[in-house]
Structures are given as C-alpha cells and as structure tokens.
Amino acid sequence: MSLTNASPADAAQAAKSASHVLQTLSAAARNDALTAIHDGLAAAKDEILAANARDLELARQAAADGKLSQSLVSRLDLGKKGKWEDMLKGILDVRDLPDPVGRVTLRTRLDDGLDLERVTCPIGVLLIIFEARPEVIANIASLAVKSGNAAILKGGKESTESFVAISTVISRALETSQVPNGAIQLVTTRDVIPQLLALDRHIDLVIPRGSNELVRFIKDNTKIPVLGHADGLCSIFLEPSADSQQAADVIVDAKTSYPAACNALETLLVHEAALSTILPPVASALAAKGVELRCDPRSKAALQQALPELKVVDAQDSDYDTEFLALTLAAKTVESLEEAVLHINTHGSHHTDAIVTADKEHAEQFMSAVDSAGVYWNASTRFADGMRYGFGTEVGISTNKIHSRGPVGLEGLMIYKYKIRGNGHVTAVYGEGEGRKRFKHEPL
C-alpha cells in the first residue's frame, strides 16, 4: 500500500499491473495479508483512536460553527460503542469467508477432450470514493485483498488523520505479505477525482460510499460502471389484514431505528380498508417516537377521526418523491395492491420495499411485482444490509439493474472467465450439416 503522489494515470496503471499479479495469488496468500492487517490494526488501536480524536475535535468545532452536520461528526467517531470492534471483526469475518476466487460455476463437456469451465475471478481495479467513515478503509481494503482486486481509495477530507493512521498500519502489514505494492493505492487530494473518473481503461468499477450528492456526482461524471445507490426511498404498504402490533413494530423500526440510513422508511402506503383500523395504532406508535406524518386527505381524515389529538401535516406531491432521512414520513392512501405496486415502481428508488399483511398470496404478488433490490413481507426495510444478510461485511447497497443488486458483499467484486481445455480442437468441423460433428454439451 502506498500513499501516492503519482499522477492519477500512473496510479491507475500501477493498480492495473498489480491486479494482474494479485489475481494469481493463492487464497492462503490473500488470507495471510488479511491476518496481518487485522493484527496490525489491533496493535495500533491507541495511535489510530488518537488520530481519530484529532479529526473529531476539528469536526466538532466545524459542527459548532454550523459548517458540518452532526450526522457527519457521528459517522466520523471510531470510538463510538462497538465501532472499532466491528471493524476488526469485519476483517476476520471477511478472511474466514469461503474464497470467492476460482469457484467453478459451470462445467460442460463440449466434446471428447474439450471441456468448458466458468471460473470466478476478480474484476480488476476498483476505485472506492467515500466520505468521512474512517472504518470503511479497513473494510474496503479487506474486501479488495480477499477478492483479489486492486483498489484505489479516496476518503473524505474530514477523516484525513484517521485515514492516514489506518492506511499506514495497513501499508506496513501488506509489506509482509505477497500482495504486490501498488495493489492498494491511496489518494489524499480531492482534485484528482475527475481525472480518476476518466480512466475507464484502467479502472473497472467505481464504488462510491457516501451522500446521495457524492454518488450522483460520480454517476454523472464517469463512464466506468458505478456500484451503489444515489437514493434510498423505501416504502411500506399496509394491508387491512395486517396484525396491528406487527405493523406498528415494523413501521416504527423502519422509520426510527436509524432515520439517516438509506434503508429507512420514507413513504407509507395505506390500503383504504386499513385507514380506520390499523393506521391509527401505527400512527400513535410513530408519534410516540417523534415522527411527523405528512398525510394525503384521506389518511388525514381517518386519523383526525380516530385520534383527534394527533397532529398531522398535509402532504405535498413532492413528499412522495422525497428521501427525508429524518423523523418525517409521507403517508398515502391506495385502493389496491396494484396501485401500491405502481406507486412504488414509479416513485421509489428500487432499493427496499415491504408489505405488511397476513395474506400470503398478496405478499408473494407484491414481492414478485415490485421492481426493487429488496422486497419484504412483514419485516423492516432496515434489514437491507450486508452484515444482516450474513455477508460478513458489505461494499455498499446497489440499486443497479445489472451485476449486483441490494447489499453487496464479496460476490459483487467478482466476475468470471471461461476456460477451455482442449487437445488441438478446431471449430470448423462442427455444425448442423451432413458430415459435421455435433457438440455434446454434457454438464459435468
């Protein structure tokens, strides 16, 4: 790992060359590098947390001056309960996952002595751009090494001290391993991002981790595939058959357990037959957690009748296209499952959407028809997360329609190649006509 002052083109070229070595390393060699990273970080806890404290100090001042958001300060804090331990555990979790490289996913005998094999392999070079979450460096370096990909890392400037401290430790650790120098490139100045985004010959995938604005900027400024999501506008559709308590639990969790998360609930669609039965207890539970409801006229009327003391706000059309990332929830009445699905497919962000219902058939219909990465039945949208899915850690959550969708773990960093082992085989002898050989196409 090198803190590079090389030009972006040279850095990307070096990463590409390193990726060609990295992809030939054994699982043991890659795992040994991860152990070294883990042990190095564990031993350097004090110096890293001290560096993080310096970042935090500056950030708190900036927040006090109104120049930085409190949520950014919170994300920056590596000393926050469980964060350091989670980071270290994540490295070992990744190390101990099955090797994603070299898995044979298809094997076909094309003809005698001519076998086709599809084998997983690394994508090549990743460009990871993230904001002020210092632990992401360790996550991403682990995932890159485990998956045999080279990576160029660019972190947010508010975490510079933490970032340099962690990367210095990772750098020392990797020097003791077979992972080639140049496989992990660090970039510390922001002005090189546009140059990096132009290097589509050497960089194979961009992974932005951060604000919607960051992701949108990157998507708009590169031809390299981008894995991630700009928006997380999640909806829940509440059916009249739902259990009131389950509905309240799921909706309160989805809205309030971490309102700034991309998998938090933003729109509640209420079947008209649930307006006077299940919506009121749900609304009470939300209000008890400080959630402001923005209602369409029908849901407002139903709530005013059932709960005269509850304050609700009139929804604007734009509220149904808004990712609030706060204790605000747009509510809308729909007349059918079909209308709910249409609303979600039109206004949602194809991230994660749920139905709360006792009707299995409706649930399956909803999950089949909603065009989102995650479609849930009687569960909180906040389950959309790589750790919760059991992926060990996650690279991000993708709303792309190709390659990887939803929480992305190691598999999202892999592609495959086809290998054919023959014996001097040629194509010209095969065909449909008389005297031509036929392929056997036997699955092996």
Added chain:
Amino acid sequence: MSLTNASPADAAQAAKSASHVLQTLSAAARNDALTAIHDGLAAAKDEILAANARDLELARQAAADGKLSQSLVSRLDLGKKGKWEDMLKGILDVRDLPDPVGRVTLRTRLDDGLDLERVTCPIGVLLIIFEARPEVIANIASLAVKSGNAAILKGGKESTESFVAISTVISRALETSQVPNGAIQLVTTRDVIPQLLALDRHIDLVIPRGSNELVRFIKDNTKIPVLGHADGLCSIFLEPSADSQQAADVIVDAKTSYPAACNALETLLVHEAALSTILPPVASALAAKGVELRCDPRSKAALQQALPELKVVDAQDSDYDTEFLALTLAAKTVESLEEAVLHINTHGSHHTDAIVTADKEHAEQFMSAVDSAGVYWNASTRFADGMRYGFGTEVGISTNKIHSRGPVGLEGLMIYKYKIRGNGHVTAVYGEGEGRKRFKHEPL
C-alpha cells in the same frame, strides 16, 4: 409487439410498464409466446424470404456501386444455407431452456421465522441496436420473452423489409399470448437512437450487435450499461512444447475459419524456442490458406531460414494493436510466458486468448494470468460463441468486467432480488452488545 411511431420517451415508458407485467408472468405463459412466435415464422417463411430478397436486391446493387461491403450483403442473406433453420431452431432451443426466472440462488435463515432468499428476475428493459442481420430480431425477441424482459429493437436500415416482415409475424404471434403489448417495441428510424440512449431512467441495458464502430458509438454516447464488445483482438501464444500439428490446426482454424469474426485470431506470440521448430510448419499451413504474416525481425529471420520461399511482411508496431478481420496475422517473438501474458493483457481486447503447449502447468498459469473473458488451452479462439458453449443462442459477447463476460446467453439478461419473509421482525433488537439478539445466518 408494436411498430411504434411514439416518441422514444413514450416508447421507453411503455416498455418499462410492460416489463413490470412481463416479470410476473409464469414460465408457461412466456414459453407459449415463444411457441407462437416459432409457429408464426415457420408458416410465413415464403413472405419473409421474399421480403429478404428485396433487401438483398438493393444491397447487392449498393455493393456493386461500392456503397456497401460484401460481408454486409452476406450477413443480410436469410436464405443462406442453414440460416433460416438455425433461426427457427434457436427459438425452440431458447424456449426449451430451463426457466431463468425465479431461480433461488441463496437462502439463509436470518433468525427464527425470518428467511432471506435471493431470486433471479428480469433486468427490466433492454435496448437492442443491431445492424443488418435480420435473424437477430427473432433471436432477441425470443431471449427477451424467455427472460421476462421488455425490449426496444432497432435494426439496420439495409434489412428494413426483412425486419418489418419478421416483426409483423412476431407481433401477430404475441397478440395471442399473455405477453403485454408494449413489451417488445420496434423502432424503425435511426434518428431516435441518441434520444433512446439518453433514457437511462427507463432503459436498463443496451445491447449493440454490429460493427466495432456501432458499439464504440453507443458506448461513447450513453450512461446506460452497454453489454458487448467493441474489439476482438484475440491472441495465441505458441510454446516450444506444443505439438506441431495441433498448433497448425488450432492457429489455422482461429485465423481462417471466419476471419471477420470477433473471435478470430489477430496476433500470434511465438516463444523464441519455438521459432525454428514449430513456427515454420504453422506458417506453411497459414500460407496455404492465403494468410499474410506480419513478422517481427526474429520471427521473420527464423522463417526466412526455414522456409526461404515464404513471403512475410515486416510488422509495424500498430499491427499488434490491430483487429485485421481479414487473412492477415501479426507475429511476434516473446522470451517467456510472462512476456506473452503481459503483451496480451496490454495489447489485447480481453476477449479470448489461447496458449498452445504440452505443458499443463504453463497452460494453467496462462489461463490464470490472462485477463480475458475466454482463456483456452490447445483450442481455437473461435470456440468463443454462445451456441458452441451450449447456451442455446447468444445475446452477444461481452468484454465488460462486470455482470456478464464472454458469450452471453439468457443468464446475462437476469438480475436478482432479495426477498425476506418475516413475522413482524424489526432490526433494532439485533446487535453485538449485551441483551441484543444475534442473527443465525443458517444456509437453508
């Protein structure tokens, strides 16, 4: 299926809406539509071939006037031996493939009563732009219907008559099926392409089938993911341990069986120890097929000594970056396997590359280190083909580093979604701390 005069935005919007219905159809409903397409085309053979003959007549005139290439005329000819039968057989082959929709590829018990499932589903809306291969319409329509994707089709103007004839038949056939109107949109004017390429909200994947120039134009003019390849610069590395006859067979097949194909051989890398032993018989076999060799000084010297009567041309540097698509082959001497790999990873197009050797270890090293969609041992690069791989038919050959690589069949048109079925489960109760629940993460 509709021959539309709607605006590109309306057409794409309609395709998107139709895709939401199409993705919920059963396999039986989609297969029935394919049977109807097959039967309709079989019954309309005469009228379609008559339309194709009119296209051919115009194309032959244009070729005689030097306005069109002979290879385009050849690709246009639906009456060419076996082409019509292949087209019809391709539809049934696709129909009879296992249903790609709804395959469960991961199932994990997150906790009691909380199951995660990853299920394959269609990508959504495909935009397929192709040149003058009329049979591609039937191929692509079949693949789209089978995979549950909507498609917007744009064919080359030289095949307009064939195209309209085939699409009219497909349109009639689909009207008898459950596949919704709008699922297959036809576009007959070229000027709408730039507008379609801008509709990244409604179109999920662009598949260009045609010349390098077409693919490059599309890649340079859209933010929608593009599946395909601009270049096919395939190489073979010849080792001294290779069997001479095998080497000659493989290299002659790779270069001459269809020189205009993307999987044809363009660069021959010769290990220095093979220059005077195996290169001469290989060069003789190539010369016998009319191949012009462009040699570096060392391979030229070796050939002049072994075969004084053989004519070879001096290679220019640019020859090693050229996709000749003709009976021309660049030859270059390398000193090691590593040098061959480096040359291929630097000058190749990551399409398909082969090694000819008797050394299994070298072969495995080559296949591991070469960063291409296809890496072969003792087999012709021309095997890189969806039919030959046993995929039934192919959407194209991808040199992308994400999603799909190499010949792409049905699987390349699929993505997945995550389904969670719960029982009112919430996330807030899980975690690492005391009193928090742990996930079970049991594979099911």
